Amino acid sequence: MPCCSKHSLFECQTESEVAVSHTSTQINKGFATAHAKPSYAPHSRIEPTHMKITLDVTEAALKAKTVKAQVAITLNVPASTVASNAVNRELVLNAVALRIDNVDGVDSFDYDGKRLTLRWVKNYTGGVVTIDYVIETPLAGLYFHVPDETVPDRALHVITDHETERCRYWLPCVDQPLVRTTLDFNITHSTQHAAVANGAHISTTASESDPSVSVSIYRLLNHTCPSYLICWAVGDYISVDDGDVDGIPLKYLCSRDNKFVTKETLLHTFEKTGAMIRWMQKKVGLKFPWEKYFQIVSPKIEGGAMENISLVTYKDIFLYDEELGRDGWQMAVDGVNVHEMAHTYFGDLLTMRHFEHVWLKESWATYMDFCWSEDHYSHEEARYESFLNMEGYISETGRYYRPIVCKTYDSSWDMFDGHTYPGGAFRIHMLRQILGDETFWAAVKNYVNTYNGRFVETEDFKRCLEQESGLNLTKFFDQWIYGRGYIKLKADYSYDADKKVVQLTLEQTQVDKDLEIPAVFEATIEVDVIDTDGKVHSTEVVFNDATGNKVVAFILLGDAKPDAVEVDPRGKVLHTLDFNPGEAILEGTAKRGRDIMSRIRSYRQLIKNGSISALKKVSSAVHDELYWGVRAQVYSALSEAKIQPAVDILATALILEKDPKALRHLTSVATAKDERIRQGLLAVLARPAEQLSGRTRRFAYTNLGRQRNPADLDLLLAALANPDSIDLHGFTLAGIITGLGLHRSAKAFEALVNLVFVPAGTARVIPEACTVLAVDAIAESLGWQENKIRRLEVAELLAELARVDKAHRLQKAAVRALVAIGEEAKPHFGVAYNIASTAFAEQNTLKLVTYVKTLQTAGGDKTAELKKTVEDLEGRLKKMETLVQLLEAKEKSGLFVESAAKTDA
Ligand SMILES: [Zn+2]
Known part of the structure; x- marks a missing residue:
């Protein structure tokens, strides 16, 4: 069995991290390496205030991936620093791999390929520095989209994409969020192309001498812009x-x-x-x-x-x-x-001072998405989004805990994770619960208006909330924002029929001294008990230092017996719940709980209990469950249970499920190798088109391939050859390709090889994202091919692809494939290593370099390094992944189910 799964790579990473960090107790282990140091915003004694950017991006420049450019930077020195003894004779700009032709407005300059140091002999008092330079095939920040022989129909264009520190690959600038300037763009481009940039469109004028060339002018003068938010595109x-x-x-x-x-x-x-x-x-x-x-x-x-x-x-x-x-x-x-x-608002007008405050933009943006759902969709849809946000964050804490505000990281990129997006968003939601809607939104309006056009730190936000509410939020921020962890609740239930009293003991169990996770988070947990007459009995369980971590609640009922128990039914507190009150209450809550989260949790516990009677209850209840998201979560839990009665319920659902969202989810989790599941998947594929989507087809084909039934090969190959399989995002085709990889037959393998390795001078017939998946699918099935010579041949082809293909993501896929193949690809590891360590932006390679160094000192072998390299490659598009997780969290779409597709699709 080749070492090919993401899981095994992750284990390799864990081992090397143990090696890295065993000498020091590293509290944020799993998030940052022991080598990570605190990061601080730079001083701002000489401040860039305006940039005039002139670019020559005609068609010839686009095709050559080479842009002649000039930036004129207006520099201001605040009077206070001029008057003080501060020495203002040097300013360092970030500028990676540019050809610097000339710098005006300085006494001298130095350029080492990464930093452009501007120098003055006497204290500088301000002025304009003009830099003439050339951008040649940049590694990052500026992305050219140019046709080549395998993809001749690419639409010619170029576009920027910076976050977090990639502007420096095409523009000499102080590439930190603290430094913000007004902007002026003069872009020369071919008249048949469009040019866009930040700010107001001032004009687009064709040249009088050559009407095939135009100049577009954009200006952002009313607002200042940090480098990561600068953007332009031509094409x-x-x-x-x-x-x-x-x-x-x-x-x-x-x-x-x-x-x-x-x-x-x-x-x-x-x-x-x-x-x-x-x-x-x-x-x-x-x-x-x-x-x-x-x-x-x-x-x-x-x-x-x-x-x-x-x-x-x-x-x-x-x-x-x-x-x-x-x-x-x-x-x-x-x-x-x-x-x-x-x-x-949260980021552009109010810009974080430095990356430790990134939650002030990303958690807020994530939270506003929830607020939009709250105001525009059903209560259940919004609640489902909130629930999945919570799960997204909690699943990341399986790997590491870090404070939301955190200065120590290997790359600023690493801060864009599940702690920041859903983890921070839920904390904002909790603040809203504590303050109440009216006070909270008044405080937010005050915050946005006060800091409009300025940089912000976490304390600024806290102060606005405190001013508006009169509350002291220091403890909340210490526990939830500057500290680690969240509430893990364990609940014990009993009912005394004589006294007609429900006794519910809630215990916080999260304490961890090493991680400094407290025994008690201050919180108020609402509990609803619904009796058999449908009457709701509510109470609140309050935790604070006086109560300790265990609180008992007594809920007095009338003559009717308890039927359902809902803990935190309005989703106010970030927590997990361990609660098994017995099958009767679980069934009552699953069927008649008013909160979707209570229903989901009850179903999950019934499935976990696993008895025939429990699964019968699930089977009958889920059929009548009205909300699709609950059914989708039940399907997931059944799939994870991996027991035959659960598989049978899923197979039945494949025939009966009508909702397109639930069906898409169900198809994605129907992974069991089982004849009834196979028949169910075939039935899904045979449904009328209006019940299906590209994604549903994708999962159906993928999981059909997983069945490895020789009888399905012809169907998969016919679907591959069917031009209708290419839809808007190639989802259907993606599923067929992944399914062929999982099928492992020699015929399926050769079909995949033919898709990727086309004769010289020929165009590939499938979209690039699908080619990436085909490379992954080849890696998946190569180890199962009986012909050794063929295996070696294909490994060689993959090495060639890593070396020569012009598409970054194909190169990455090829590197990933070589490492996944393992032993038989070993002669090509050198190529893989070189591509991985040189072909990408520095913000993504810092961690890699650190690991490689550590492994070298620790005497780690080449294979370990490579595994780390690939692990790092997988992490490179972290923000994309986080976004995808958010999307998945919203609807558990499983869009990028395969680890490969996670970064590339
Ligand atoms: Zn964002």
């Missing part, structure tokens, strides 16, 4: 105007790569933008500030979506059509739209 786009909101024009653009994408797709995807702006400015009490609001879609956006000032970028995966709208993708994409828009 061949479909674009559509969508009116305006109070004079702010809305426009959507998309590169012309995908034949399924039309103006209608764009309008459909972003149709709620205007309504969202109106809702949001009311919610935060500050007018939407930009001169325009453009949203641009490109396959080159690695980070998922990015909230650049007035020019938001999206990866193309976020487009949806009618089919995907139906299966839940629309709600997920709307969530991303709200999220990026919320950054207008």
Whole structure:
């Protein structure tokens, strides 16, 4: 069995981390290495205040991936530092691998390939420094999309994507959020191309001498912009105007790569933008500030979506059509739209001073997405989102605990994790519960208006909440924001029929001295007991230092007996619950609990109990469950149970489930190798088109391949050859490809090899994202091929692909495949290692370099290094993953089910 799963790589990582950190107790272990040091914002004695950026991006420049550029930086030295004894004779700009031709406005400069140091002989008092330079095939930050022989139909364009520290790969600047400037863009481009940038569109003028060339001017003068939010793009786009909101024009653009994408797709995807702006400015009490609001879609956006000032970028995966709208993708994409828009306030107008305060933007944007759901969808949909957010964060604590505000990390990129997104969002939700709606939103409006245009730290937000409420929130912030952990509740239940009293003991069990997780979090937990007459009896369980970690509640009922017990039924406190009150109460709660979370938890406990009688209760109750999200969670729990009665319930559900969202989820978890499941999957694929989506088909084909039934090979191959299998995002085709990999037969293997390795000069017939999956599928099935020579041949082809293919994500897939194959790919490990360590942005390789160094000192062998390399590659697109987790959290879509697709699809 080859060492190929993400799981085994993760175990390798854990071992090496133990080696790294055994000498010191490392409290944030699993998050940061022992080598990580606290990170601080730079001093700002010489402040950049304005940048005029001039770029030559004509068609020839695009094709050559080479841009001639100039930046004129206005520098201001505050009077206070001029008057003091501070020595202002040097300013260091970040600038990676640029060709610096000339620097004006300095006495001298040094450039070491990473830092451009500007020097003055006497104390500098301000002025303009002009840098002429050339950007040549940048590693990151600026992404060229250029046709090549395997993909001749790429629509020519270039686009920026910076977070967290990637602007420096094309622009000399102080690449830290603290430094913010106004902007002026002069972009020369071919007249048939469009150019967009931050700020107001001033003009686009064709050259009089050469009408094939135009200059577009954009200016952002009313607001300042940190480097990570600078954005521009030039190329061949479909674009559509969508009116305006109070004079702010809305426009959507998309590169012309995908034949399924039309103006209608764009309008459909972003149709709620205007309504969202109106809702949001009311919610935060500050007018939407930009001169325009453009949203641009490109396959080159690695980070998922990015909230650049007035020019938001999206990866193309976020487009949806009618089919995907139906299966839940629309709600997920709307969530991303709200999220990026919320950054207008939380991030763009109020910018974090440094990365330890990143929750002030990401947790807030995540929370605003929840608030949108709360105000626009059913109570259950919003509650489900909140519940899945909570689970997303909690699952990450299986790997590590860190405070929400945390200065020590290996890369600023690492802060963009489940602690920051859903973990911080739920903490904001708890603050809202403590303050009450009215006070909370008044405090938020005060916060947004007070710090508009300024940088913020966590204490600024806390102070605004305290001022408005009169509460002292120091303990809350110490426990929930500056401390680690959350409440783990254990509940014990009993009912005294004579006294007609329910006794419920709640105990906080999270204490961990090593991790400094407290025995008691101050909290008020609501409990509802519903009796057999349907009457609700409510009580509150209060925890504080005086009560300790164990509190007993007595709930007096009338003549009717208890039927259901709901703990925290309105989702006010971040916690997990260990509660097994017996099958009768579990069944009552599953069937008649009013809160979806209580129902989900009861089903899960019944399934965990695993008895025939418990599963019978699940089978009968789930059939009548009205909310799709509860059914989806029951399907997941049944799938994880891996016992035959659970598999039987799933097989039946494959035939009966009608809701497209629940069906998509069910199909994704129908992984058991079982003839009834197989028949169920075939039945799903045979359903009428209007009941299915690309994602449902994807999971159905994938799990059909997993059955490894020779009888299904022809169906998979026929589907592969069917041109209808290519849909908007290639989801159906992706499922077929992954299914062929899991099928492991020689015929399926050769079909995959033919998809990826086309004769020289020939175009691949499938979208690039599917080619990536095909490489993964080859790695999955190579070890099962009997012909050794063929295995070695294909390993060699993969090494060649890693070395020469121009698409980063294909290179990565090939590296990942080589390591997954293991022993037989060993001759090619050198190639894999070199690609992995040199081909990507520095913010993603710092951790890798640290590990490699440690392994070298510890005498680690080459294989261990490589495993680490691949682990790191998988982590590179962390923000994308986090976003995807959020989307999955929203609807447990399993869109990126395979580990490979997690970073690449
Ligand atoms: Zn965000």
